[in-house]
Amino acid sequence: SQTIHQWPATLVQPVGSPLSLECTVEGTSNPNLYWYRQAAGRGLQLLFYSVGIGQISSEVPQNLSASRPQDRQFILSSKKLLLSDSGFYLCAWGPGTKYEQYFGPGTRLTVT
Amino acid sequence: AQSVTQLDSQVPVFEEAPVELRCNYSSSVSVYLFWYVQYPNQGLQLLLKYLSGSTLVKGINGFEAEFNKSQTSFHLRKPSVHISDTAEYFCASQTQGGSEKLVFGKGTKLTVNP
Numbered sequence: 001s002q003t004i005h006q007w008p009a010t011l012v013q014p015v016g017s018p019l020s021l022e023c024t025v026e027g028t029s030n031p032n033l034y035w036y037r038q039a040a041g042r043g044l045q046l047l048f049y050s051v052g053i054g055q056i057s058s059e060v061p062q063n064l065s066a067s068r069p070q071d072r073q074f075i076l077s078s079k080k081l082l083l084s085d086s087g088f089y090l091c092a093w094g095p096g097t098k099y100e101q102y103f104g105p106g107t108r109l110t111v112t
Numbered sequence: 113a114q115s116v117t118q119l120d121s122q123v124p125v126f127e128e129a130p131v132e133l134r135c136n137y138s139s140s141v142s143v144y145l146f147w148y149v150q151y152p153n154q155g156l157q158l159l160l161k162y163l164s165g166s167t168l169v170k171g172i173n174g175f176e177a178e179f180n181k182s183q184t185s186f187h188l189r190k191p192s193v194h195i196s197d198t199a200e201y202f203c204a205s206q207t208q209g210g211s212e213k214l215v216f217g218k219g220t221k222l223t224v225n226p
Binding site: 032034042043044046049051059088090092094099100101102103104105106108 | 144146148153154155156157158161163202206212213214216217218219
């Protein structure tokens with residue numbers, strides 16, 4: 001069966017510090033991968049998605065970036081965090097057949 | 113453009129009462145439809161999905177949803193809720209044969225009171 005991991009689970013970072021969140025998927029190959037952000041009391045905002053290694057599509061202009069160095073690894077990064085980057089970050093994977101997505105447990109990021 | 117509207121941001125109900133969470137979608141082409149549940153500080157879990165075929169879809173935890181093409185709706189129902197159903201519920205759609213992306217509604221917070 002497929003499993004998706006995210007780490008860390010929680011993170012408190014000062015404004016201006018760098019960020020690296022990691023997501024890995026097990027039990028499948030060539031998945032579509034997604035990064036979402038969920039701000040307090042709000043819905044899900046798609047940040048990036050990837051249909052293959054090195055292929056990244058950005059949905060929202062911001063100071064975040066994403067990379068996919070391996071087939072089942074998706075990384076969300078920032079060089080300098082802003083207060084507005086605080087939120088709950090969710091990684092998801094989907095089969096290449098374009099159906100449902102499966103979500104990881106999330107990372108709670110607080111920028112102070 | 114595709115969009116999903118969840119008509120109620122909060123729904124309070126008493127335990128063992130029935131509940132309906134409403135979802136309407138807008139798309140110029142056929143769509144796949146999904147309901148997800150999110151418990152506090154957790155990721156989203158797929159409850160059920162409509163891809164094709166029977167318009168009544170049954171999911172996990174006793175939930176079901178009905179696809180209504182003429183009303184462009186996909187409402188989620190449960191005949192008798194439990195305290196443990198307290199969570200946020202998200203409706204989502206995906207264009208058939210189109211983008212790999214899901215379009216989510218803003219969510220409905222279901223609170224089940226004793």
